[in-house]
Amino acid sequence: MIRQIAHRGPDALAVARLPNAPVVMAHCRLSIIGTEDGAQPIHQTDDILVVNGEIYNHEDLRAILGDSAFETASDSETILHLFRSGASRWISKLDGMFAFVLATRDRIIAARDPLGIKPLYMARLGEGVAFASELKAFDGVPVTSVEFIPPGGLYDTRDGWRQWYRTPHGAAEAEEGLDVEHTAKELRLVLEEAVAKWMVADVEVGSFLSGGLDSSIIAAIAQKVRQETGRGPLRTFAVGLEGAPDLAAARAVAEHIGSNHREWVFTADDLAEALPHVIYHLESADVDLVRSAIPTLFAARLAREDVKAVLTGEGADELFAGYTYHHGYVDDPRALADELTRSLGTMHNINLQRVDRITMSESLEARTPFLDRELIDFAQSIPAELKLRKTDPATVESTGPTTEKWILRKACADLLPTDLVWRKKAQFDEGSGTVEALQVALRKLLGTDRPVDREQEAALYERILREQFIDADRILENAGSWTDERVAV
Known part of the structure; x- marks a missing residue:
């Protein structure tokens, strides 16, 4: 065993x-x-x-x-x-x-x-x-x-x-007289404490940096921690296809915060070669999990050349309403708060399974400061209407008619360039270019020139999984899968 x-x-x-x-x-x-x-x-x-x-x-x-x-x-x-x-x-x-x-x-x-x-x-x-x-x-x-x-x-x-632990239920609407500025400042302090705590180690800790809001916030704070403790620059790592938005954004963030940055450019052939490894270690054939796990693998391999542990931005979307489907709740803060609480409880066999299995397949420990217990408690006390907020597109504090993770953006606005803080979110597999390149890889693996649909993709992943396990049914029965309502909203 x-x-x-x-x-x-x-x-x-x-x-x-x-x-x-x-x-x-x-x-x-x-x-x-x-x-x-x-x-x-x-x-x-x-x-x-x-x-x-x-x-x-x-x-x-x-x-x-x-x-x-x-x-x-x-x-x-x-x-x-x-x-x-x-x-x-x-x-x-x-x-x-x-x-x-x-x-x-x-x-x-x-x-x-x-x-x-x-x-x-x-x-x-x-x-x-x-x-x-x-x-x-x-x-x-x-x-x-x-x-x-x-x-x-x-x-x-x-x-x-x-x-022994139950996730505190999220607040919905702001109480009369709530000081939004003070709330944002306190969130920043709690977040800084969490990052500093999750950097404790007898070895160097680096950081994944996709160039998105969550990983950029974590990297910026981690860089500050290293500077304040007299250590050298933070090591940051980014991956993507040639010309991928993530690579350019990560490069800009790394330059802004002064990190020691490395990146790796992968190809469709790399995706095809990595699929069996990803599916075996992920212990799931779920299409969405596999797609998001591929760039995680490449980032883990890059980071493991330099460090044994990395910080990641997992948990921010669940705590602060960062997914596109959350916009459907903008007029119902109570329903949004309930949904965020529910999704926190399902992370263990979705995103957290992906991050743990894939990084540990490369003997790399991933750390998730957004999921610090004190930060969870504080974030859940912040009214949901401050997380997903209707904003005036004419103001700087906006990504459009509705801004996800509004209070988090406000709390960390001075850490990063304004255009990054208030830009729209892109999924890791989209921003890294994985989705487009994966279609090329799938056609190659299936020996076809036609587009591979989702059903064919799922069947291929299950076949690859079954080929690698003696009792594949047990793996599939217990596998993590993206089976919540978010696709339907």
């Missing part, structure tokens, strides 16, 4: 057994924090632990729990000592992105971060249970009833299931 997901951590691979208990754990490590002594599984007395992800408040927790109790510099060890503290809601003190399995001689606990940034699956294995970060770990293993641990969920063999 661990060899099938060894790409997630090439720095070390270890297997450990808990004495006098039917527990075996394995871990493949990508060393980011505690690089010298943070090996896993972490085995202390009668407890054993494996963790995927990062605990960003681990230093604060160490101070509270007592540093003398720790045997390593690893952030992951914090989980073990919090559990041992006996507090009833100990897991809620963890701030970060994580999935873990902890076992004692008579108990197993498995849990996942609030929005499911890091994956975790559970399956039945005979009379016992098996856990893994990816579905492919179970391929060829005689497990049954595979399911994901839900975001913000905890499974305990002693006490059963718990939902």
Whole structure:
């Protein structure tokens, strides 16, 4: 099982057994924090632990729990000592992105971060249970009833299931007297804190830079953090076809913020060659997920040449109403707030699955500061009518009759060139040129000169997936797919 997901951590691979208990754990490590002594599984007395992800408040927790109790510099060890503290809601003190399995001689606990940034699956294995970060770990293993641990969920063999975190419901209309200027300023401060927190590492952290609003905001703030802490320029990475809008926009942003920027130009042939890799690691044949995963792969490969971790802009669209279909809610702030809350809860098997699987296929850790817990709480308290706003096209603070992510743009307007801050959004696969080049690649793979329709594209992706797995039906049954209402709105 661990060899099938060894790409997630090439720095070390270890297997450990808990004495006098039917527990075996394995871990493949990508060393980011505690690089010298943070090996896993972490085995202390009668407890054993494996963790995927990062605990960003681990230093604060160490101070509270007592540093003398720790045997390593690893952030992951914090989980073990919090559990041992006996507090009833100990897991809620963890701030970060994580999935873990902890076992004692008579108990197993498995849990996942609030929005499911890091994956975790559970399956039945005979009379016992098996856990893994990816579905492919179970391929060829005689497990049954595979399911994901839900975001913000905890499974305990002693006490059963718990939902330890619930996404706060979004506000709709502004209360009378709400100071919009102060709200924007506070959002900026919360966002800056989130980016600084999510840059904590013992290795260099870079940033994806598509040239769009979200990744540009993250990169601009990250560059400020590096300057304020006396480090060199931020490394930023962009990909696209020759002449793609994303490449030009990313170049302009990089020059504006002063980052150390690299870009890679891909071709239709590169797309055709990458498809089997993308579909295997994505663990889904969903057309929209596959399309968006391709440029993510190329960006990950480029970044991994220089860094082990990157910041990304995922989550801004769900928090601040950034998708085109959100415009259909402009006259109903309550419905928009409800939709944003709903979509946050589905990210784990859509965009977050894409980002995690594809970056980790290249042994690169992707970090999503927009999904910081404190930022989620604050963003959900901002009225939806400030996120999607009817604006006067004659003013600078506008992208047209309706402006998505209005409050986010306002909060970060001084960070970036005005034309970027207020321009319309383009999807990553559109701005990078993937959609057009993919049509060329699909025709080549299918041996046809005719346009390939969506149905043919979906059938090809499923065929490619089935060719790579022993039990492809299990993968497809549990696969992430873009199955919400947004296409119909």
